[in-house]
Amino acid sequence: MTEPKTKSVSCSCDQVHEDELYERLKIIVQSQRTVPGALIPVLQTAQNLFGYLPEKALRIVSKELKLPYSEVAGVVGFYSYFSTTPKGKHTIRVCMGTACYVRGGQDVLKALMKELEIGVGGTTDDRKFSLEVGRCFGACGLAPVVMVDDETFQRVKPSKVSEILNQFE
Amino acid sequence: MTTVYINKQPVEVKEGSTILEAAAKAGIKIPTLCHVENQIPKGACRVCMVDVEGAKSMVASCTTPCSEGMKITTNSRNVREARKFVVELLISEHCGECKTCVRNEDCELQTLARELGVFDIDYEGETLVSYIDDSTPALVRDSGKCIKCRRCMTVCNEIQGVGSLFAQGRGFESRIGPAFDQELEGVTCVQCGQCAAVCPVGAITEKEHIDYVWEAIEDPSKFVVVQTAPAIRAALGECFGYEPGTLVTGKMVSALRLLGFDRVFDTNFTADLTIMEEGTELLVRLKEALVDKKQVALPQFTSCSPGWIKYAEYFYPEFLDNISTCKSPQQMFGAVAKTFYAKKAGVDPKDIVVVSVMPCTAKKFEAQRPEMNDSGYQDVDFVLTTRELGRMIKQSGIDFKTLKDDVMDSPMGSGSGAADIFANTGGVMEAAVRTAYEIVTGNELPLENLHVQPVIGLEGVKKASLKIEGCKPEWSFLEGVELKVGVAHGLGNARKIIEAMRGGEEFHFIEIMTCPGGCIGGGGQPRFTTDEVRMKRIEAIYREDEGKQLRKSHENPEVKQIYEEFLEKPISHLSHKLLHTSYIERNQN
Numbered sequence: 001m002t003e004p005k006t007k008s009v010s011c012s013c014d015q016v017h018e019d020e021l022y023e024r025l026k027i028i029v030q031s032q033r034t035v036p037g038a039l040i041p042v043l044q045t046a047q048n049l050f051g052y053l054p055e056k057a058l059r060i061v062s063k064e065l066k067l068p069y070s071e072v073a074g075v076v077g078f079y080s081y082f083s084t085t086p087k088g089k090h091t092i093r094v095c096m097g098t099a100c101y102v103r104g105g106q107d108v109l110k111a112l113m114k115e116l117e118i119g120v121g122g123t124t125d126d127r128k129f130s131l132e133v134g135r136c137f138g139a140c141g142l143a144p145v146v147m148v149d150d151e152t153f154q155r156v157k158p159s160k161v162s163e164i165l166n167q168f169e
Numbered sequence: 170m171t172t173v174y175i176n177k178q179p180v181e182v183k184e185g186s187t188i189l190e191a192a193a194k195a196g197i198k199i200p201t202l203c204h205v206e207n208q209i210p211k212g213a214c215r216v217c218m219v220d221v222e223g224a225k226s227m228v229a230s231c232t233t234p235c236s237e238g239m240k241i242t243t244n245s246r247n248v249r250e251a252r253k254f255v256v257e258l259l260i261s262e263h264c265g266e267c268k269t270c271v272r273n274e275d276c277e278l279q280t281l282a283r284e285l286g287v288f289d290i291d292y293e294g295e296t297l298v299s300y301i302d303d304s305t306p307a308l309v310r311d312s313g314k315c316i317k318c319r320r321c322m323t324v325c326n327e328i329q330g331v332g333s334l335f336a337q338g339r340g341f342e343s344r345i346g347p348a349f350d351q352e353l354e355g356v357t358c359v360q361c362g363q364c365a366a367v368c369p370v371g372a373i374t375e376k377e378h379i380d381y382v383w384e385a386i387e388d389p390s391k392f393v394v395v396q397t398a399p400a401i402r403a404a405l406g407e408c409f410g411y412e413p414g415t416l417v418t419g420k421m422v423s424a425l426r427l428l429g430f431d432r433v434f435d436t437n438f439t440a441d442l443t444i445m446e447e448g449t450e451l452l453v454r455l456k457e458a459l460v461d462k463k464q465v466a467l468p469q470f471t472s473c474s475p476g477w478i479k480y481a482e483y484f485y486p487e488f489l490d491n492i493s494t495c496k497s498p499q500q501m502f503g504a505v506a507k508t509f510y511a512k513k514a515g516v517d518p519k520d521i522v523v524v525s526v527m528p529c530t531a532k533k534f535e536a537q538r539p540e541m542n543d544s545g546y547q548d549v550d551f552v553l554t555t556r557e558l559g560r561m562i563k564q565s566g567i568d569f570k571t572l573k574d575d576v577m578d579s580p581m582g583s584g585s586g587a588a589d590i591f592a593n594t595g596g597v598m599e600a601a602v603r604t605a606y607e608i609v610t611g612n613e614l615p616l617e618n619l620h621v622q623p624v625i626g627l628e629g630v631k632k633a634s635l636k637i638e639g640c641k642p643e644w645s646f647l648e649g650v651e652l653k654v655g656v657a658h659g660l661g662n663a664r665k666i667i668e669a670m671r672g673g674e675e676f677h678f679i680e681i682m683t684c685p686g687g688c689i690g691g692g693g694q695p696r697f698t699t700d701e702v703r704m705k706r707i708e709a710i711y712r713e714d715e716g717k718q719l720r721k722s723h724e725n726p727e728v729k730q731i732y733e734e735f736l737e738k739p740i741s742h743l744s745h746k747l748l749h750t751s752y753i754e755r756n757q758n
Binding site for chain 1: 326331332333334335336337338339346347348349356357757
């Protein structure tokens with residue numbers, strides 16, 4: 001695996017920062033211990049802290065909330081909102097709303113998956129790109145639409161996806 | 170009380186009862202593939218659907234509480250079609266060959282399909298992926314056969330408090346298992362097999378040792394001895410159509426001989442030996458605490474139940490010193506079979522194969538613990554569950570019901586009534602008290618029929634206290650002491666009693682059994698074990714105990730013999746080497 005070029009929370013140069021985050025998480029979880037149904041809000045908080053849910057964070061949640069690790073994992077796996085893989089530098093979102101879908105959004109998505117060698121929800125090994133789908137970006141006239149971070153690409157053809165990706169460092 | 174009408178028949182039930190409970194009370198069968206007795210209903214399988222007048226749609230009877238005047242129909246075309254539809258969908262994604270499945274003819278899904286008239290599946294589509302997890306010594310999981318009923322999850326989490334299994338993922342991709350698709354070996358599974366005991370299909374089963382046992386029996390160079398745990402005799406009959414609670418001790422011995430075992434012995438013998446060792450250990454601990462004022466780990470916990478041992482190793486490592494160092498009766502048997510008996514019989518211990526028949530799956534794990542080879546060999550070679558023994562008897566064509574009664578061989582085939590009751594919750598405690606009291610006072614335990622009544626029965630946590638009076642001079646430090654004992658069965662209850670102890674409640678001796686009801690409700694027992702079945706098996710065990718002249722471990726002549734000829738005395742140097750063990754802290758990850 002190539003080293004990520006970007007500063008990421010899981011990078012060793014940020015070790016101190018990361019340890020601090022785990023400490024912070026521990027304190028937050030401990031404060032929620034007696035709250036019924038605390039698991040999901042706590043997981044949301046953890047994901048906001050780290051950008052994803054690393055195993056160490058889930059272990060802390062399990063231990064501090066006194067819930068089996070299998071249950072914590074079960075909840076994380078049930079909701080597509082939660083991610084156990086770190087997000088890439090750039091988030092690609094392919095619209096799967098009705099208009100984009102009928103105008104070939106699915107083919108664009110397939111082309112991106114092939115090009116990046118990841119599935120929906122996945123992140124490339126070099127942590128450059130994460131791939132997600134969206135449900136209507138409100139730009140139906142431009143279908144099919146792909147967004148990379150805040151930038152919108154319209155009338156995308158499957159054959160053009162590598163061209164789009166090349167624009168991002 | 171609430172009155173409801175099921176199929177026009179009035180039924181009076183306690184407030185808050187579910188429709189499923191009301192129907193059971195009225196003798197009306199509603200099928201369910203997910204419900205676990207006494208547990209919060211999950212509504213996962215959807216085969217218990219019924220019609221309720223005025224309701225928008227059919228309801229799941231397990232999760233719907235009765236309300237006054239409710240009119241319920243359990244048998245209409247609508248209901249039958251809905252149930253059939255659910256079962257058809259379950260079968261359409263089921264990946265497994267019924268004909269060769271270990272649960273064939275014992276599968277709840279198959280039975281229900283037959284009852285509902287499902288003879289044809291019209292839905293062609295994806296089936297589940299069969300992933301086999303055989304990472305542990307005791308259990309095998311097959312994801313292809315799992316119908317996601319969540320019974321295993323209920324027992325693992327809510328009854329046992331172990332938490333190894335949970336629903337993972339979502340929709341068609343969902344599966345029941347450890348976090349992030351780990352194998353059982355990598356998580357806190359204690360191998361109790363309660364999941365296998367409640368699984369309606371063949372998705373969780375014990376790891377079979379049948380072939381290894383046949384191979385050993387058929388090898389002329391091997392001398393194969395078998396030991397049977399106390400709980401087998403009260404349950405094996407169920408494999409052959411007997412009512413739960415039928416004692417089949419004599420027939421079982423005959424069957425074991427016909428299978429070809431060279432000697433048929435009794436784990437009861439080493440259960441009595443356990444009492445000698447464990448009872449003495451308790452008295453030593455009490456003496457050290459009360460007379461020598463030493464820091465001694467008290468209360469002492471029992472150590473017969475390997476699931477509990479592994480549970481403590483994971484979750485309560487700080488109490489490992491409290492657990493009796495005695496090996497379980499199964500392991501004591503293996504250790505003396507390959508030393509004491511080998512010498513007596515003039516057989517080279519390397520040629521002795523020790524097979525145990527246990528109500529338990531965790532015993533398969535226990536036998537393979539690396540430290541269990543004090544005889545110089547693996548002390549216990551193979552472990553069969555009660556169900557596996559039933560299958561072996563059927564494989565060999567033995568007509569079990571026509572067998573004559575036979576008796577076990579000597580010198581390791583005699584067991585007292587105290588050993589019999591090891592099979593159920595409260596039994597080890599009572600057995601220990603019968604002996605310890607008599608050692609200390611010289612008098613028989615002054616309780617009716619020798620029973621410690623408060624620790625008998627299915628209540629999860631039981632307590633008793635016993636004033637010791639009339640001590641012999643050497644035990645005078647115990648004069649007037651209130652011996653406080655606790656009993657828990659089911660690991661969730663073990664947790665309760667430990668937490669009570671942490672909260673300051675005083676105990677001297679605590680018995681813990683992994684499975685609800687004790688070994689008679691073990692993960693390897695014939696299916697299906699309900700509280701009613703547990704009670705019947707327990708009653709049978711007490712009948713066996715009360716029917717014996719010999720009811721106290723220390724009076725067992727074979728136990729006296731092994732001390733005279735071999736071990737010298739309880740907690741001697743040799744018994745320490747062969748009959749005692751140590752525990753390790755395990756990482757919860």
